[in-house]
Amino acid sequence: MKTFGREKYQKHLKKYYDQKSAVYSATYTGEGRYPTGFHRLQIALAMVDAIRPKPKKVLDAGCGDARMVIELQKRGISCTGFDISTGMLDTGKELLREAKLPENLIMEGDMYNIPAKKNSLDLLLSMGVLENLDRHDELFKEFRRVLNSKGRILISLENKLFSLFTFNQHTIRFLQRLFKDIKIPAKIRADVLRAIGSWLHLEDIEQVERIIEDRQIQKNHIAIPEYDRLNVDGELRKFGFATERLRFYHVHPLPPRFEKKYPELFRGFAERLETSEYDWHSTLLCNCMLVQAVKM
């Protein structure tokens, strides 16, 4: 873990997105698979539309190919964006040109050193970014710096409770963390986890192929904070934000290992459930959440 280092991880992440910018578009179009990016965008737009007073100055941190910037500009909201990946920004500039919007709405910038003035924003968006970054204390400090006194964030986070429903290696990781937290002795922990691993026949699980191969992002080199439906408000409060609204997306009707067998069920069911808010089922069935929180 230490040999890879943070700097190297940052370079690796930037290179990953530089190379994957074209592939990333597929999360919006779907191309035969569940379009995660598209759904996240629709839910995020509905959440922004409902914010009162209407945010006047919005920044999309890690804006990727500028989808959110374009949609908010179309709604008459002044939104700009920044991203670390020139590959993503190049695609974004193309999309901005197509939408007849100025290319300079997006620029190069780093989440840990946000290119915005103190107290200058009403709303900071960040979709699909924090899930890959460590040092969240530094990130939220930056968010607080650039937001005005009643400023808000709208961010996506992984919902780790979903791991209890995946019945795969993520379940084992979740339980490992849980048992460690409650101080189960290491020997007993290992014994129990080995037993659960064998009940789940982990060695037989065919990994589900994904368009964006997150596993290529070598996340195990850094410590990414973990959130779930139950801890998110408490964790965000530590960083000076109070949760106002929460929505889930990417609902799984069955554990992921059944996706290949029942692809239509996965796609149809996911899209139907996404229309409802605060559905308790989503706490277990969704791996992603959108969190709106206000600066305290």
Ligand SMILES: C[S@@+](CC[C@H](N)C(=O)[O-])C[C@H]1O[C@@H](n2cnc3c(N)ncnc32)[C@H](O)[C@@H]1O
């Ligand atoms: C999954 S993509 C999401 C893009 C966009 N927000 C969306 O919703 O389509 C993650 C983005 O975060 C960007 N990113 C990763 N680390 C960053 C950093 N330190 N500063 C700025 N952007 C970063 C990546 O380059 C990539 O464009």
